Amino acid sequence: MIVVNSVSGLRGKLDTLKPSLLGFVPTMGALHEGHISLAARAKKDCPVMVVSIYVNPTQFNDKEDLKNYPRTIQSDIRLLKKHLRKNDIVFIPDDREIYPEPGTRKFSFGSLDRVMEALHRPGHFNGVAQVVSRLFEIVKPDIAYFGLKDFQQVAVIKSLVRQLSMKVRIEACPIIRESDGLAMSSRNRLLEPDIRRRAPVIRRTLIKAAEMINTKDIGGIRDYVKKTIELEKDFEVEYFEIADDEKLIPVSDRSEMKRDKRYYGCIAVRAGRIRLIDNIEITLA
Numbered sequence: 454m455i456v457v458n459s460v461s462g463l464r465g466k467l468d469t470l471k472p473s474l475l476g477f478v479p480t481m482g483a484l485h486e487g488h489i490s491l492a493a494r495a496k497k498d499c500p501v502m503v504v505s506i507y508v509n510p511t512q513f514n515d516k517e518d519l520k521n522y523p524r525t526i527q528s529d530i531r532l533l534k535k536h537l538r539k540n541d542i543v544f545i546p547d548d549r550e551i552y553p554e555p556g557t558r559k560f561s562f563g564s565l566d567r568v569m570e571a572l573h574r575p576g577h578f579n580g581v582a583q584v585v586s587r588l589f590e591i592v593k594p595d596i597a598y599f600g601l602k603d604f605q606q607v608a609v610i611k612s613l614v615r616q617l618s619m620k621v622r623i624e625a626c627p628i629i630r631e632s633d634g635l636a637m638s639s640r641n642r643l644l645e646p647d648i649r650r651r652a653p654v655i656r657r658t659l660i661k662a663a664e665m666i667n668t669k670d671i672g673g674i675r676d677y678v679k680k681t682i683e684l685e686k687d688f689e690v691e692y693f694e695i696a697d698d699e700k701l702i703p704v705s706d707r708s709e710m711k712r713d714k715r716y717y718g719c720i721a722v723r724a725g726r727i728r729l730i731d732n733i734e735i736t737l738a
């Protein structure tokens with residue numbers, strides 16, 4: 454595995470390797486099995502991959518969240534060493550490499566800008582689009598891999614690629630979970646032990662909500678999700694919506710759901726000081 458810190462270093466290596474297909478796994482570090490599953494997919498598909506580690510300041514709408522975001526670069530490198538091949542590249546740039554000029558690009562994602570994460574984290578997806586478009590320009594991957602825990606992010610990135618007519622294929626990969634059901638996330642390590650122990654309530658409640666779709670109206674399911682999760686001390690539901698997987702327009706009644714579309718129940722929960730997101734596919738019988 455090769456570690457590089459600069460754009461010129463990265464381009465130099467890639468120009469020498471000239472891979473027939475280049476995979477790309479962008480990350481913000483604090484790596485876990487979810488990231489490793491993306492790298493495993495890239496390894497299966499592509500003779501060379503780039504994994505980037507960069508905590509992008511422009512996607513944090515909350516300064517404290519940026520300050521507290523876990524940074525574990527040495528253990529990230531050790532973990533990647535176990536999974537990457539000789540010619541795979543770990544790209545760890547600093548702010549000057551990514552933003553030689555301040556990130557001022559403005560994007561618009563239509564309905565995706567008006568729902569769920571976009572409403573609760575203003576500016577977040579513009580920041581994600583700034584860094585992902587910049588990383589795509591630098592790395593020039595054929596295939597890029599993203600986890601479906603960040604369900605809306607995947608839809609935003611697909612839209613970004615269409616808007617900029619980029620050639621990269623976006624692969625959306627399944628959520629990887631802890632053995633108790635909690636979706637893996639870099640932020641899980643920031644959970645206080647008592648909150649961490651009770652956090653699987655989110656997954657359990659989503660499973661129940663998905664089962665309820667054939668017997669209860671959507672308002673009733675929403676109430677159930679909110680009440681059940683908020684029974685736990687210090688847990689607060691920011692939103693729970695059932696939305697299609699393209700435009701992510703929330704449905705308010707089962708009659709709006711079409712059989713030829715896929716729907717997901719998407720949730721954001723404040724668990725103590727940490728914000729967690731998760732989702733589940735919802736299918737009508």
Ligand code: PAF
Pocket residue numbers: 479480481507509512581584585603606
């Ligand atoms: O999902 C993430 O970790 C980040 O949003 C990404 C895609 C690496 C951009 O900073």
